[in-house]
Amino acid sequence: MDILLVCTGNTCRSSMAEGIFNQIINENDDDDVHVTSAGISVYVSTPASEDAINVTKEMGIDISEHMSKQISEEMVSDADLILVMTTGHKNILIDIFPEYTDKIYTLLEYAYGSEDDILDPFGMDCDVYRECALEIKGAIEKVYDKIRKR
DSSP, X not given: OEEEEEESSSSSHHHHHHHHHHHHHHHXXXXXXXXXXXXXSOSSOOBOOHHHHHHXXXXXXXXXXXXXXXXXXXXXXXXXXXXXXXXXXXXXXXXXXXXXXXXXXXXXXHHHSOOOOOXXXXXSOHHHHHHHHHHHHXXXXXXXXXXXXX
């Protein structure tokens, strides 16, 4: 299964989510799930934010080599499941790629059936990044359980 994680700039939420998801995949020695991330507004490829790197490092995850990527139709078509951070991201992707609507969900929607968004920590302090990463981790653990039960 190929999973695509999406946020705005691919430097905070989706980069942390990719690192967290890959840690879970590695811990479970799972070769059947592949994860990547992208942003809907990436104009220049940049590293993950310093706070995203530091917070994931506290979790035993190294995303220091991450470089942001602009989402493409190829990424969307290749993905079996697309998890976005907000309803706004979901609506944008559905508008741009209506033929893939059936595989686009917010992370919290897919994990819990929730309509809540993962709030953007960009520009906030490290504690906000930490809270965001923990929220993402809980949701990804739930998503992983769901996809493994398929």
